[in-house]
Amino acid sequence: MKTSFSDYVNERKRQGLYRSRRLLDGAQKPLVTIDGERFLAFCSNDYLGLANHPKIVAAFKQAADIYGVGSGASHLVIGHSRVHHELEEALAERVGRDRALLFSSGYMANMGVINALAGRGDHVLEDKLNHASLLDGALLSNAKLQRYFHSDPSNLEKRLQQLNADGERLVVTDTVFSMDGDVAPLASISSVCQQHGAVLMVDDAHGFGVMGGGGAGAVNAAGLSQQDVPVLMATLGKAMGTAGAFIAGSEDLIDYLVQKARTYIYTTALPPAVAAATLESLRIVSDESWRQEKLQHLIKRFRLGAHDLGLALMESKTAIQPVLVGTSEMATGMSDALQKQGVLVTAIRPPTVPKGSARLRVTLSAAHSEEDVDILLSAFENVLK
Ligand SMILES: *Cc1c(COP(=O)(O)O)cnc(C)c1O
Numbered sequence: 001m002k003t004s005f006s007d008y009v010n011e012r013k014r015q016g017l018y019r020s021r022r023l024l025d026g027a028q029k030p031l032v033t034i035d036g037e038r039f040l041a042f043c044s045n046d047y048l049g050l051a052n053h054p055k056i057v058a059a060f061k062q063a064a065d066i067y068g069v070g071s072g073a074s075h076l077v078i079g080h081s082r083v084h085h086e087l088e089e090a091l092a093e094r095v096g097r098d099r100a101l102l103f104s105s106g107y108m109a110n111m112g113v114i115n116a117l118a119g120r121g122d123h124v125l126e127d128k129l130n131h132a133s134l135l136d137g138a139l140l141s142n143a144k145l146q147r148y149f150h151s152d153p154s155n156l157e158k159r160l161q162q163l164n165a166d167g168e169r170l171v172v173t174d175t176v177f178s179m180d181g182d183v184a185p186l187a188s189i190s191s192v193c194q195q196h197g198a199v200l201m202v203d204d205a206h207g208f209g210v211m212g213g214g215g216a217g218a219v220n221a222a223g224l225s226q227q228d229v230p231v232l233m234a235t236l237g238k239a240m241g242t243a244g245a246f247i248a249g250s251e252d253l254i255d256y257l258v259q260k261a262r263t264y265i266y267t268t269a270l271p272p273a274v275a276a277a278t279l280e281s282l283r284i285v286s287d288e289s290w291r292q293e294k295l296q297h298l299i300k301r302f303r304l305g306a307h308d309l310g311l312a313l314m315e316s317k318t319a320i321q322p323v324l325v326g327t328s329e330m331a332t333g334m335s336d337a338l339q340k341q342g343v344l345v346t347a348i349r350p351p352t353v354p355k356g357s358a359r360l361r362v363t364l365s366a367a368h369s370e371e372d373v374d375i376l377l378s379a380f381e382n383v384l385k
Helices: 005-014 054-067 075-079 082-095 106-117 132-141 153-162 186-195 251-260 272-287 290-309 328-340 370-384
Strands: 031-034 037-041 099-103 123-127 144-148 169-174 199-203 231-235 245-249 320-326 346-348 358-363
Touching: 037 370, 054 272, 082 099, 082 245, 082 272, 099 106, 099 251, 106 132, 106 169, 106 199, 106 231, 106 245, 106 251, 123 132, 123 153, 132 144, 132 169, 144 153, 153 169, 153 186, 169 186, 186 199, 245 251, 290 320, 290 370, 320 328, 328 346, 328 358, 328 370
Parallel strands: 123 144, 123 169, 169 199, 199 231
Antiparallel strands: 031 037, 099 245, 231 245, 320 358, 346 358
16 A cells, blocks of 8 residues: 555656656647647657548537437446447458458457456466556456567476366457567467467457558468458557547357447447547548558668667567667656657656666657658657767
8 A cells, every 4th residue: 555645756757767648739640739838749649640631520420419429328238339230240251251340449459358268267368478468457356367489489398288178268469569569479479379278369469450460460461261260359559549449359259249249238338429430541542552652661761760870679660669768767768868859768767668678768759750660760760979
């Protein structure tokens, strides 16, 4: 029990771990206004630049005229509107699954699904670098949680072999790791799971919209079917530019979750207008594939420039391009120095990442221009001097 809030906060400040928020005026886009000052931001997960897309905004407004603002209740009580249902069908179709189920956020989807699938006496095996919501889901479930070595199917296999025969086995991994940007070896993990009778769940928060045909995600890009990856989760607040999340899988899985997932049952449905806006996002993602292509181009440009500057890049081909720094103080110092030059990059520190691996998490978006990337690179160059 924390007896003194201020002691805790002061200690965090002393360690360079204090968390604070920037107050943004206006929409999410590369050029943001904070306290009347303009900054070029490389922190958002709006990878395709859709959070402020006029057509998506228009769809949102139009739906608000029809459906109002609030959904009024949970999906099971009276909050499940036609537009929610249409979105579920469109999402299922996009990712090539039987059905999809909408959740209000990715955090809630992960908590709800893991708790519905695993309980006392079961085993949950997670990649060491999985997102916090996946770990929290397993902790709350009372299942036995093991964390296997990062992106290491043979370590996963060894752990599965050592389990006793009792209980269900659920293996959970991010597709694209949120603080590193690398992609899990999904095909190998899937085959290990199938050989050892484990159910595989993947979190495609950073792949959906950006990777795969029509933005169908990292699982689609890896060519894995519903049988290979029976539980597929993705979020709508990142590349899709709206809000919420979904789980996709078999008819039976979705029916089961409707009965069992507490974060689905006991919460108010997303505003229907958010669902309508997301339907428009889905259309734009497949119609405007130039967004994915432009993003890839900017990623290459950034990596080349950063390499020339001698920045410590990570093994990432995705929009998440962290620059490893080391200590929390150094990361915060660099982030502040970049900010003084008008460039925003968030410092990510422990416990979000392992000790000694504090980093600047650069994220790129199709909404950035080549010039924006060059400005970022020269800001880094000045900071290094
Ligand atoms: C952002 C994120 C989530 C949480 O999704 P929200 O919709 O923001 O709650 C879950 N998993 C991963 C890997 C994420 O990056």
